[in-house]
Amino acid sequence: MERTDHDSRRAIDRRTEHGIAPDDGRERFAGYGVMGAPFASGHCLALRHFPASSVGDGYDSVWHRDPAGEWTIYSSVRPEASCARYFGSATEDARTADISVRWTGPAAFTVRVDDRLVWDLELGKSAATAAMTGLGRLMPSALWRSDAVLSMMGHVAGPALGSATSG
Incomplete structure (x- = not known):
């Protein structure tokens, strides 16, 4: 069966770029994420892609848990305005980084974090x-x-x- 643009994960990205939740005093984010991708090496990665946010500029964040269980959160905005602020002492390190999310196919994208990480994903x-x-x-x-x-x-x-x- 041929995939239409409506079904495309890339279409999800386009639909969330301009959407922001109602101003009801709650913190709201429009976007998508990869809740967690564990690897056989013991590392785990997660992604949040929020082009719109009620608490400031939209942002991307990549979370990395090393095999020892230590979390580092990289964010395209300062940590106080990103996911990192919700995790406090549970996070070993939170830092600002250059993050890009680039769609490479209808259900595939590449995430880059500075020169530290290149993560290719294909969704199912x-x-x-x-x-x-x-x-x-x-x-x-x-x-x-x-x-x-x-x-x-x-x-x-x-x-x-x-x-x-x-x-």
């Missing part, structure tokens, strides 16, 4: 991600602002996507 679809995307499209916008609904979604999403941690 699982039954769990397809179901969650479908449910998300059906949800009325008011539910996206409900703390109870968002909390429940968080509890379901981790195990459904195989990303739940114990402890």
Whole structure:
């Protein structure tokens, strides 16, 4: 089956570049991310690509956990205005870096962090991600602002996507 532009992950990038959530006093971000990609070496990478933010300029951030469990968060904006501010002492280091996210195909992109990292990704679809995307499209916008609904979604999403941690 041929992929249309509507289905393209690149289309997701274009749709989020201009979207910003309503000004309701809450911190909001428009974009996408890779929640975590563990490697056999013990390293783990994560990505946040937020072209729009209610707390300042849009930004990119790449998170790196080394095999010893130490986290470093690289961000295209100062750490106080990025994801790093939510993690405090859980982060070994937070620094500003030149980060680029460049789409190389309909479902593939390359992330670069200064001269430290080049990360090539190709995205796929699982039954769990397809179901969650479908449910998300059906949800009325008011539910996206409900703390109870968002909390429940968080509890379901981790195990459904195989990303739940114990402890």
